[in-house]
Amino acid sequence: MTKIVDDPETFAASALAGFSRVYERYVRLVKGGVVRSTAVPPGKVSVIVGGGSGHYPAFAGYVGPGMADAAVAGEIFASPSTAAVARVCRNADHGGGIILGFGNYAGDVLNFGVAAERLRAEGIDVRIVTVTDDVASAPADRHLQRRGIAGDFVVFKVAGAAAEAGLAIDEVERVTRLANSRTFSFGVAFGGCTLPGAKDPLFTVPKGMMALGLGIHGEPGIRDTDIVPARDLAKLLVETVLAERPAGARRAAVLLNGLGATKYEELFVLWGAVEGYLQAAGVDPVAPEVGEYVTSLDMQGCSLTVMWLDEELERYWLAPCDTPVFRRGETFHTQPAAVRDRAEDEAPTFGLATPASQEGAGCLAGILDAMVSALGEAEAELGRIDAFAGDGDHGQGMRRGATAAREAIHQAVAGGAGARSALAVAGDAWADRAGGTSGAIWGLLLRSWSGAFTDDAAPTGADVVSGARLALDDVMRLGGAKPGDKTLVDAFVPFVASLEAASAEGAPLKEAWAKASATCEEAAQATAPLSPRLGRARPLAERSIGHPDAGAVSLALIARTISVRL
Amino acid sequence: MTKIVDDPETFAASALAGFSRVYERYVRLVKGGVVRSTAVPPGKVSVIVGGGSGHYPAFAGYVGPGMADAAVAGEIFASPSTAAVARVCRNADHGGGIILGFGNYAGDVLNFGVAAERLRAEGIDVRIVTVTDDVASAPADRHLQRRGIAGDFVVFKVAGAAAEAGLAIDEVERVTRLANSRTFSFGVAFGGCTLPGAKDPLFTVPKGMMALGLGIHGEPGIRDTDIVPARDLAKLLVETVLAERPAGARRAAVLLNGLGATKYEELFVLWGAVEGYLQAAGVDPVAPEVGEYVTSLDMQGCSLTVMWLDEELERYWLAPCDTPVFRRGETFHTQPAAVRDRAEDEAPTFGLATPASQEGAGCLAGILDAMVSALGEAEAELGRIDAFAGDGDHGQGMRRGATAAREAIHQAVAGGAGARSALAVAGDAWADRAGGTSGAIWGLLLRSWSGAFTDDAAPTGADVVSGARLALDDVMRLGGAKPGDKTLVDAFVPFVASLEAASAEGAPLKEAWAKASATCEEAAQATAPLSPRLGRARPLAERSIGHPDAGAVSLALIARTISVRL
Incomplete structure (x- = not known):
């Protein structure tokens, strides 16, 4: 339950401001989001991600060299406004076009979509890629209608690496869509989180039970079942995610993600069994990650994500990156960015009217x-x-x-x-x-x-x-x-x-x-x-x-x- | 509440095994702990840390270049055995002597102390530094009798940097003691955690209340009080920790630590206010850290740690390091260590007896x-x-x-x-x-x-x-x-x-x-x-x-x- 709050109305904005103070070597706060505070080569494709707040390190924690150029942050569990998306994008546009990445939720589809139209009208080449990894939310033949959950992290990692490698926007878009099409997640929840200022949890799971496939905002899952030992849970997660394994796929980026109050020790216990089942199925986990990458405040639960790698995706999955929460490979030697004053909040001026x-x-x-x-x-x-x-x-x-x-x-x-x-x-x-x-x-x-x-x-x-x-x-x-x-x-x-x-x-x-x-x-x-x-x-x-x-x-x-x- | 468990008896060992699989590029599992899997220069002082399990990333998550050489892990919230401490130390001894660092708890003092005596009898120069940062656990004139809580992280960071810099054991010991003598923490708890296999929480805090100074295993605090807004909590934490500020101290390493179920957004909201109060008191936070560094499973609560810096401590606080959870500065180019077979588990042989x-x-x-x-x-x-x-x-x-x-x-x-x-x-x-x-x-x-x-x-x-x-x-x-x-x-x-x-x-x-x-x-x-x-x-x-x-x-x-x- 969220206990450290001043005003629930400003909670998300305060959290983002506090975050940007701690990580000012990575990010600069703009209204409604953060952009990289370090210099970016002109002409680089920008990877801009976002969604509701309450999922830290998603999404502000992903901003840095090798991953995202900016993150837009809405209120807790609520889509950011169209204006916020547009504003953050304008501040993080480097002339190479923008990949706008977010999990597939109605509010986000709308706000990011409208913002993209506005930005295109301003001459910015914006491409939208929604992440649709949650196998519990729609059947395999409707992959692109699925919700986005922890798969956000692996898809954005690949997108960011492709952009950092200097690919043009068509190519970054292609690679990001490829990553999403090969990314599958399945999760369970043991208990709900409580929003700042709320008295009761957003949802509850009956004592001793777990909800299979329940979404990161409490969206309906598949069914409730008794909590099982770690080994059986591992088997369930692996079997469900592997059900849509592409023919011949063997190497995979793997993420075992905790939702907030299912802690590291539990995830490591689970990982021991998950890795065994993956290997038994002939899967090689490549640079697996186990920890909190997409949370839901203090929700109890976890999810397993698999991104099936080809040579190209593996290269981008393993590429260096340096963000507040995730660092891989060589050090980036960054310089502070010159802050561009985009005069966002000046009163608009109007053309001649009769x-x-x-x-x-x-x-x-x-x-x-x-x-x-x-x-x-x-x-x-x-x-x-x-x-x-x-x-x-x-x-x-x-x-x-x-x-x-x-x-x-x-x-x-x-x-x-x-x-x-x-x-x-x-x-x-x-x-x-x-x-x-x-x-x-x-x-x-x-x-x-x-x-x-x-x-x-x-x-x-x-x-x-x-x-x-x-x-x-x-x-x-x-x-x-x-x-x-x-x-x-x-x-x-x-x-x-x-x-x-x-x-x-x-x-x-x-x-x-x-x-x-x-x-x-x-x-x-x-x-x-x-x-x-x-x-x-x-x-x-x-x-x-x-x-x-x-x-x-x-x-x-x-x-x-x-x-x-x- | 811990939900992902196979056998509660083997939970801690399974978690450590799973951890060491994920992070094999950093660590190698030995019975009762982990040691660096990367080569270490001969003659380097080893910094070996440890304590009970359930506090991840403390302590295994601290192992890597620039920080710890090994970590000993007991059962959940229980001291590791003397034999485990001795075994891990023997596997991580590089000939320069060992700094044995742990929080000040009776069981740890005993087990690490007895192990140190045994190792000294074997010719290894072992120095013990207990961390005693929790101001709630004893008055200022009994600083060395205080418990160790999140201050572990900052003290071990400094110790590891001093050892990595090539200092001899006398000097590493001096710097580590200096760091501990200048480190002060104060925490609050909103709710207890539940041990694997247990039905009830280890302790509870009355609804709407917070326990001031309650320890990371539920040890008695100062008193219970109503939960206050984030701003007032920040003031309380800052004022309490600053009460023992040394004369003239201005620059400080600062850690705002979450105990497990008090999440990132809350910590960032709190940090905004904490930073303001620190600055108002003339304190410059140097490379502050906000997140989960010493947890207690899914306990709700947080603590503020301040380590007052002089030029030497600041250098070591800012020095590069690369561990599973904490990376700072330049990349270390490590090589896998040659695994030494210490034949720990062979049956002992006995000398001549009448x-x-x-x-x-x-x-x-x-x-x-x-x-x-x-x-x-x-x-x-x-x-x-x-x-x-x-x-x-x-x-x-x-x-x-x-x-x-x-x-x-x-x-x-x-x-x-x-x-x-x-x-x-x-x-x-x-x-x-x-x-x-x-x-x-x-x-x-x-x-x-x-x-x-x-x-x-x-x-x-x-x-x-x-x-x-x-x-x-x-x-x-x-x-x-x-x-x-x-x-x-x-x-x-x-x-x-x-x-x-x-x-x-x-x-x-x-x-x-x-x-x-x-x-x-x-x-x-x-x-x-x-x-x-x-x-x-x-x-x-x-x-x-x-x-x-x-x-x-x-x-x-x-x-x-x-x-x-x-």
């Missing part, structure tokens, strides 16, 4: 005002609904995001921004401040919607309607949710369809919107989830059955609020 | 037979008595030790050994197989007693009496217990006094022994402890009040058994 578009921006600011009021009133209720399926912070996140968006849009209006620019910065502010998946979705939604507007004219009713379609398309494409997944998409799809249909029939915007809003509300109430969802702690997911999705409910609330205002 | 002395050895073997029977019958009762004050394994340890001694003495008799040699090897076998403090005491007791005998003649009554005095003196000198400490000494002192008095009055041995045995029994029953003892888990120590000391009771039992036999 008075009509500026007036439109003012109207949008008024809508944001109304949204903030409505979300403020509904915060507790949204939290209550969210608590059935999630961690109960949806209302808080929406209020925080909308408030940040309102501030940003009023500043933009004061700065003379047109409708398009004003709504875009509002979206960015929402994503950056709200955090989590819903923050990313709403940031994306506003920014995409703004694409239908211009800074030359006031938005027309038709612009609003086509903006809705743009927003829906991007949310579905980047967010990855489909209708029926019990998310905001379930309410957003009928909303846009209804809005388009009414408009096509010639209804004025106010009338079309009112119709769409009613449809949306109905659809939101129909989202009572029927089954647990990926990425949620199991007991919470089970509690969600029969309750609507909070994201869909808040979308409907916002649609109704706007309806009144139009 | 038939009379051989016959005396046979009598001693008969006495050992009787002791094994008596201890076998009393095993459960001795365990019951021990459970009030300790971990309830006294009966088991005594039976195991006596059985090993009996085997050894019968082998010796069969090999033609005289009385002196036969009793000496019996003592060594006892210490090696029984483990713990009582094993070391009994091994020492038999070996010292044998010093009054020869291999030339049968032991006389006078020899037996003077042997008792030799044994008592060594047990008190090396064991460190004084009358009144509620140990075996409380029964042994009156036994020897009575034996000597009766002999001096001309009583034959049988009569004198019977008298001494009765005195011994009375004294043993009077040892019901009245207060908790150092080195015991608090709740157990409190439970011991009003019950006799198991070690004294088993001495009396053995005295009575021999009395019948004489």
